Each structure stands twice: as structure tokens, then as C-alpha cells.
Amino acid sequence: MTQRLAATSSGLETAASLLRAGKLVAFGTETVYGLGADATNPTAVARIFEAKNRPRFNPLISHFHSADAAFQQGVACSLAYKLADAFWPGPLTLVLPRAPGSTVSDLAADGLSSLAVRVPRGENVQALLRAVGRPVAAPSANRSGRISPSDAAHVLEELDGRIDAVLDTGPCVVGLESTVVDLTTPDRPLLLRPGGVSVEALEAVCGPLTFPETESDVAPQSPGRLLSHYAPLLPVRLNATSVYASEALLAFGPDHPAGSGAIWNLSKTGNLEEAASRLFAGLRYLDAEGQKLGLTCVAVQPIPSHGLGLAIQDRLHRAAAPRPI
Structure with a gap:
């Protein structure tokens, strides 16, 4: 049975303790509910794939309470700092070269030399990430390929009994996953996934974005790129x-x-x-x-x-x- 934790100080403390112990905890962000695990613990990360029935090991986004914490794991260029200043905390994920001393597990990064990092917005998720004190890998908290959850009840519909807890922080404000921008080539920012930050807002800060010509151009750098995804049972x-x-x-x-x-x-x-x-x-x-x-x-x-x-x-x-x- 999955615990449903209230977004109180004791609920946040319990959620953080579970994550530090290698358990799976879903939590709300401004985008959708994420299925969190300690990104430095490969056994905990492996449980994400098992709980979601994820068909292949895609890279996962690691979540942090601050840009400084994120940039300890991914090497930031000047454009990364500009985008972080403009949109963090918020619904933007940056793909950066992995820092030599990164503690994020190879499984969370899919063995790549890059790392997807984000600083989500919201008082509760910020408090949770500070309390955990480690990178938290968190894809959407749903069965693979199904509709992403924007409420704690949606999480329990699909994952009750498969995960340890869900921190109920109420409905998500944005309701769409984060925008993903690849900055591994800093002079050629590449839009890997449209999301909660619009292209117009991004380009006002970073100039013109490059768009992938095919799906294969973004695999495996970004999650959320399966051809069939976010799908209801009805066509x-x-x-x-x-x-x-x-x-x-x-x-x-x-x-x-x-x-x-x-x-x-x-x-x-x-x-x-x-x-x-x-x-x-x-x-x-x-x-x-x-x-x-x-x-x-x-x-x-x-x-x-x-x-x-x-x-x-x-x-x-x-x-x-x-x-x-």
C-alpha cells in the first residue's frame, strides 16, 4: 500500500527520509507529479524503471533545489547561467556536460556524458529537495507511455502499491512537463522537448533555437520522446x-x-x-x-x-x- 503524505512539515520530513533510504516517492512540481528516487543510488533508480514498466533505460532528469546545486553536477556555460537566471526555479530542463565529479549514477544518466538537470518551482518541492540534500531523479509518476499525472489521485490510480509514498501537494499549476534544451554545444542550443517555458520566451533570452529534424536526433538525450506517449486507452x-x-x-x-x-x-x-x-x-x-x-x-x-x-x-x-x- 502506498502512503499518501500531506504536504506538512512531518509529511515532507517523511518523504525526504524515504528518498534518502532508497525508496520511491512521487511528489508534485509545477509541471506534473514526478516519481522520485535518490539519483546517486543506482538500486533506487532501477526501481523507477520497474515501477513504471519503462521499456528501456532512458536518461532521467535530476532535480535540485538551486542552480548552484545543479551546476555542481552539470558543467554550465554562460548561456546556462542566463537561462537559469531567467527561468529557474521553473519548468525548464537543461542538458549539460556531466561534471567530472558528478555523483549522479550512470543509470540515471543512461551512461551518457551529459546530464539533464532542473530546479523546479514550488515551496513544497523546494523544501523536499533541500531536505533530501541529494540529486533526485524524477520522471513523470505514471506507467510508461500513459497520461502524465497532474494530481496525487492520478498517481495512485496507476502506481498504488508499486511505490512507497506520494506527497500530495495538490494539482499542478503548469500541467505540462518541462521544456528541455540541450546546451552540450553552447553556441547551438537545441530544443529537445517543448514544454512549460514557451519557445518565444526562451528565444527572448538565448536567441534562435535549433530544432531537431527527426526523433532520432534527440534520442537518447531527452526523456518524453517516445513516439507513442501520454496516451489514453481510447484512440x-x-x-x-x-x-x-x-x-x-x-x-x-x-x-x-x-x-x-x-x-x-x-x-x-x-x-x-x-x-x-x-x-x-x-x-x-x-x-x-x-x-x-x-x-x-x-x-x-x-x-x-x-x-x-x-x-x-x-x-x-x-x-x-x-x-x-
């Missing part, structure tokens, strides 16, 4: 301008097609930040409600490609991709 149909009676509808904006037996509107006002925060909860709701009603698909209205729309589109394209056999 997903994108850019729907009409909806069949047999389909659930993921709507966006004030106007949506009629005829669906189940509807979740990401944002009635067309606000992309609100849409991002409600995306994974909406996919979970429509998946469960659609199956109850005997529906066969989730239709998705078109989403704009500016701001956080690019990250929303990325998650939806992966949710709609052909499922692995």
Missing part, C-alpha cells in the same frame, strides 16, 4: 472540426462541435496556459468516461501552435501516435 483523433456520436471531445475555445457524449473543454476562453494545466486531467476524464459510455475515440479540436500551444500539440501528437504492440 485519439486530432484536429477534429466535427465529432461523431461515438466520440468523446477534447474541446478548446468558446465554440465546439455538438453531438459528443462526453466533453472536456481545455479552456472556454482559448487561454493556452489554462489549456496546458487541464490537458492531462482532461485526457484521463475522457478516457474513463468514454469507456463507461461505450465511446470509441477521443476527438481533439485544433490547438494553436504559438506559446504553450506547441507543447500541447507535441503531447497530443504522441497520444495519437500508433501504439506499440
Whole structure:
């Protein structure tokens, strides 16, 4: 049975003690709930892959309470400091060369010479990371390939009994995973994954970003790049301008097609930040409600490609991709 810990001083202390002891603890950040383990402990990290049924050993993001702590593990260039000043704590992950004295296990880094590091935003997660005092590896706290959790209840739906505890810090504010930028070649910053920091905001600080031409260009440096990912059990149909009676509808904006037996509107006002925060909860709701009603698909209205729309589109394209056999 997985403990559900309140975000109190005693709950935080218990969560930190469990992590230091090599246990698995899910916790909320501003993006999604992460499944945390001591990144310096390869046995603890291996339990992440087992709990998630993760099909292959991808590099994991290591989380820190401060930029100074992160840059002790990854070698920072001047651009890394600029981005950290602008967006940390916050939903940005930097891929840096691993520092010679890095204590992050090879398993967490997938044996690479680079390391993905992040300083998440939020009073509770900051307190937890300070109390642990070590890098914490934390991919999303869900079964591999499934919808990411934006609430503690989502974590327990999938991982109850498979992990030691979940620290309930309430719903996630951003609701999408972090943006990942590769700075291993400092004069050529590469966007590996769109996320909670928009491309426009990044480029205002670092100048033009390079975009990978193919999925293979980013593997294995970044998590979240499986072709089929973030997927409900029902198939997903994108850019729907009409909806069949047999389909659930993921709507966006004030106007949506009629005829669906189940509807979740990401944002009635067309606000992309609100849409991002409600995306994974909406996919979970429509998946469960659609199956109850005997529906066969989730239709998705078109989403704009500016701001956080690019990250929303990325998650939806992966949710709609052909499922692995």
C-alpha cells in the first residue's frame, strides 16, 4: 500500500527520509507529479524503471533545489547561467556536460556524458529537495507511455502499491512537463522537448533555437520522446472540426462541435496556459468516461501552435501516435 503524505512539515520530513533510504516517492512540481528516487543510488533508480514498466533505460532528469546545486553536477556555460537566471526555479530542463565529479549514477544518466538537470518551482518541492540534500531523479509518476499525472489521485490510480509514498501537494499549476534544451554545444542550443517555458520566451533570452529534424536526433538525450506517449486507452483523433456520436471531445475555445457524449473543454476562453494545466486531467476524464459510455475515440479540436500551444500539440501528437504492440 502506498502512503499518501500531506504536504506538512512531518509529511515532507517523511518523504525526504524515504528518498534518502532508497525508496520511491512521487511528489508534485509545477509541471506534473514526478516519481522520485535518490539519483546517486543506482538500486533506487532501477526501481523507477520497474515501477513504471519503462521499456528501456532512458536518461532521467535530476532535480535540485538551486542552480548552484545543479551546476555542481552539470558543467554550465554562460548561456546556462542566463537561462537559469531567467527561468529557474521553473519548468525548464537543461542538458549539460556531466561534471567530472558528478555523483549522479550512470543509470540515471543512461551512461551518457551529459546530464539533464532542473530546479523546479514550488515551496513544497523546494523544501523536499533541500531536505533530501541529494540529486533526485524524477520522471513523470505514471506507467510508461500513459497520461502524465497532474494530481496525487492520478498517481495512485496507476502506481498504488508499486511505490512507497506520494506527497500530495495538490494539482499542478503548469500541467505540462518541462521544456528541455540541450546546451552540450553552447553556441547551438537545441530544443529537445517543448514544454512549460514557451519557445518565444526562451528565444527572448538565448536567441534562435535549433530544432531537431527527426526523433532520432534527440534520442537518447531527452526523456518524453517516445513516439507513442501520454496516451489514453481510447484512440485519439486530432484536429477534429466535427465529432461523431461515438466520440468523446477534447474541446478548446468558446465554440465546439455538438453531438459528443462526453466533453472536456481545455479552456472556454482559448487561454493556452489554462489549456496546458487541464490537458492531462482532461485526457484521463475522457478516457474513463468514454469507456463507461461505450465511446470509441477521443476527438481533439485544433490547438494553436504559438506559446504553450506547441507543447500541447507535441503531447497530443504522441497520444495519437500508433501504439506499440
